[in-house]
Amino acid sequence: MNLPLALPPTQRSRRSRPTRATAHRGTSVWLVLAVVLVALTLLLGLPVSKLLAAGTSPAGLEAIGASFTTDVTTLTNSLVLGVLVGIVGTMIGLVSAFAQVFLVFPGKRLLHWLTLLPLISPPFAAATAVITLFGRRGIVSYHLFGLELDIYGLGGLVLVVSMTFTPLAYMNIRGMLENLDPSLFEASAALGSSEVRTIFRVMLPMIVPSLLTSFLILFVEGIADLANPLVLGGSFRVLASQIYFAIAGSGDIAAAAGIALVLLVPALLVFVIQKYWAGKKSVVTVTGKPTGRIRPMESLAVRIPVLTVVTAWMALVILVFGTILVGGFVSILGVNNSFTFEHYEFVWRLGSDAMRTTLTMTLVAAPIAAALAVCIAWLVVRHFQRFGRVLDFVGMLGSAIPGTVLGLGFALAYSQPTWLFGQQILPALAGGLAAGAGSVAIVMVFIARGIPTGQQASISSLKQINPQVDEAAISLGANQFTTFVRISIPLISPAIITAVTYAITKSMTTITAIIFITTPQTKVMTAQILDEVDAGRFGNAFAYCTVLIVMVLIILSITSLLLRRLNRSKRTTAS
Structure with a gap:
C-alpha cells in the first residue's frame, strides 16, 4: 500500500497547531526556564567560556599548533585508541547482546551481570588487575606461562578501556535487538534462509544505527579517558594524559587548555553526528509493535562462534574482578598470598572519611541532576519547540564534553571568585x-555529568504522554507547573528513578572529571584509589575498589526494589 507523501490539510493543521499548554506559557514556565538557564550557565557555560579564553591565549594557541605539528x-x-576501543567494544557488546536475545545457554543471566559489572567499578580498577595478571611479573603471564609481557601501551589500553565501556554498547544494542519484529526472522526462515544468512541479511542491516551509535559513544569515551592511560599508558601518551601532565608536571594551565580544546573538537563533532545524524538513521517495520517472541537460534554455525566469544569474555571479566576481590584479602597478590585484613x-x-564524603556529595548531586533533567525535558517537550532543541543540546553537553576538559574548565572558572558587572556573585x-x-x-x-541520561529518559517518557492529559488538568483550573508536578512527574517516575540511579553510579565511580578540583580536605574514593595505585599499594587499591563496588551495588539494589514496587502499584491501580 502506498502511503501519502503529505498529510491532508486538516491533519496537517491539527498536527501543527500548538496545544493550550504551549500556546499560553504561564509565569511558572518562565520561572522554571530561568532556573534552568542559570543552572546550565553555572554548570556548563562559565567553565566552557573560561576554557575557551585560556585555550585561545597566546600560550594556548601555541599548544594547539604543537598538537598538529611537533606533538x-x-x-x-x-x-x-578511540577507533580501536569503538570497534572492539562494539563487537563484544554485539556478541553479548546477541547471545542474550537469540540463544539459550547455561549462565545467560550471569553473562548479563558480568557484562554490566565494569560499568559500576572505578575506571582504573580493571587496569590495576590487568597489571597484576598480565604484567612483566604477572600471575598469568609470568608465573603461569613464563612470559614477560609488556602490557603497558596501546594493547593494554585497548583491552582495559574496551572492557570498561563495553556495557554501554551492550545495553544499546540489546535494546535494539529486543525490539526487532520476530515475523522478519520467521519470514526469512520460511523463504529457506539459514540462520547465518538471516543474521547478515536481515538482523545486521536492521541494527546498523545502533551499531554506529555504540561505536561513536565508545570512540568518545576512548579518547576522553584519563584514568586508564595514567595507570597503563606507559610511554603511550594521549591528549587526556597530556592535559594532566601539562598541569601536574609544569603547571602550564594555558597549554593544558589549548590541548583540551583539541580534544574537545572531535568529541563534540562525534556528539553532533551521533545525535543529529545517526539518531535519524532508524529502521521502522510496518507491522507495528512486535508480536510473539523471538525464537532461539539453534544452528551450530551460530552457537559455536558466539558462545566461544561470550565464554572468553565472561572468563576475562571473572578473572579481572576476581583478582580485585582476592587482592584485597592477601598481603601482595602473586608475591605473598598470605591471608590478611590489613x-x-x-x-x-x-x-572512612572519603567513603562518607563521596556518598554525601553523590546523594546531594543526584536528586538535583534528576530535577534539572526533568525540568529541561518538560520545557523541551511541552513548551519550547524551536528553542527546546538548543536547550536539549546544551543539557547534553555534560556527557559530550570529555571529563578531563570539563574538569579543567571548572578549575579555571571557580578557583577564583565569580564577578558580574563589578559585583562578586560567588566565592571561590x-x-x-x-x-x-x-x-x-x-x-x-x-x-x-548526571543531567544528560536523565534528560533523555525524561524526554522519551514525556513524549509518550498525550498532551491532552495536561490540557484536561489546565482546563480544570490547575496551572502548568502544578499539572507538571501532580500529573506528569508521577507518570514518568520510573525515568526519574533511573536518572537518579545513573547519576549516583556515575558520580561515585568518576575521577576524570574531578581530578583537577579534588582537595586534601575533601577526599573522594576514586582519588584515594588512584593515590594507592600510584604508590604501588595495589592491595589497598583492591580493597577500596571492592568497597566502592559493594556500595554501588547496594544503591542499585535499593533503586531496583523501588522500581519494582512502583510498577506493581501502577499495575494494581490500573486493574
Whole structure:
C-alpha cells in the first residue's frame, strides 16, 4: 500500500497547531526556564567560556599548533585508541547482546551481570588487575606461562578501556535487538534462509544505527579517558594524559587548555553526528509493535562462534574482578598470598572519611541532576519547540564534553571568585581554600555529568504522554507547573528513578572529571584509589575498589526494589 507523501490539510493543521499548554506559557514556565538557564550557565557555560579564553591565549594557541605539528603523535594516539576501543567494544557488546536475545545457554543471566559489572567499578580498577595478571611479573603471564609481557601501551589500553565501556554498547544494542519484529526472522526462515544468512541479511542491516551509535559513544569515551592511560599508558601518551601532565608536571594551565580544546573538537563533532545524524538513521517495520517472541537460534554455525566469544569474555571479566576481590584479602597478590585484613583495616582507618564524603556529595548531586533533567525535558517537550532543541543540546553537553576538559574548565572558572558587572556573585568554589573546601565544585561536576541520561529518559517518557492529559488538568483550573508536578512527574517516575540511579553510579565511580578540583580536605574514593595505585599499594587499591563496588551495588539494589514496587502499584491501580 502506498502511503501519502503529505498529510491532508486538516491533519496537517491539527498536527501543527500548538496545544493550550504551549500556546499560553504561564509565569511558572518562565520561572522554571530561568532556573534552568542559570543552572546550565553555572554548570556548563562559565567553565566552557573560561576554557575557551585560556585555550585561545597566546600560550594556548601555541599548544594547539604543537598538537598538529611537533606533538601530532599524541593526537594520533588518541584517535587510534578511540577507533580501536569503538570497534572492539562494539563487537563484544554485539556478541553479548546477541547471545542474550537469540540463544539459550547455561549462565545467560550471569553473562548479563558480568557484562554490566565494569560499568559500576572505578575506571582504573580493571587496569590495576590487568597489571597484576598480565604484567612483566604477572600471575598469568609470568608465573603461569613464563612470559614477560609488556602490557603497558596501546594493547593494554585497548583491552582495559574496551572492557570498561563495553556495557554501554551492550545495553544499546540489546535494546535494539529486543525490539526487532520476530515475523522478519520467521519470514526469512520460511523463504529457506539459514540462520547465518538471516543474521547478515536481515538482523545486521536492521541494527546498523545502533551499531554506529555504540561505536561513536565508545570512540568518545576512548579518547576522553584519563584514568586508564595514567595507570597503563606507559610511554603511550594521549591528549587526556597530556592535559594532566601539562598541569601536574609544569603547571602550564594555558597549554593544558589549548590541548583540551583539541580534544574537545572531535568529541563534540562525534556528539553532533551521533545525535543529529545517526539518531535519524532508524529502521521502522510496518507491522507495528512486535508480536510473539523471538525464537532461539539453534544452528551450530551460530552457537559455536558466539558462545566461544561470550565464554572468553565472561572468563576475562571473572578473572579481572576476581583478582580485585582476592587482592584485597592477601598481603601482595602473586608475591605473598598470605591471608590478611590489613588492607580493609587501612581503608576503614584512613578511607572512612572519603567513603562518607563521596556518598554525601553523590546523594546531594543526584536528586538535583534528576530535577534539572526533568525540568529541561518538560520545557523541551511541552513548551519550547524551536528553542527546546538548543536547550536539549546544551543539557547534553555534560556527557559530550570529555571529563578531563570539563574538569579543567571548572578549575579555571571557580578557583577564583565569580564577578558580574563589578559585583562578586560567588566565592571561590574550587580548591582547598574555597567554599566547602572544594566540595561545592565537585558536586557541580557530578550534577553536570548526571543531567544528560536523565534528560533523555525524561524526554522519551514525556513524549509518550498525550498532551491532552495536561490540557484536561489546565482546563480544570490547575496551572502548568502544578499539572507538571501532580500529573506528569508521577507518570514518568520510573525515568526519574533511573536518572537518579545513573547519576549516583556515575558520580561515585568518576575521577576524570574531578581530578583537577579534588582537595586534601575533601577526599573522594576514586582519588584515594588512584593515590594507592600510584604508590604501588595495589592491595589497598583492591580493597577500596571492592568497597566502592559493594556500595554501588547496594544503591542499585535499593533503586531496583523501588522500581519494582512502583510498577506493581501502577499495575494494581490500573486493574
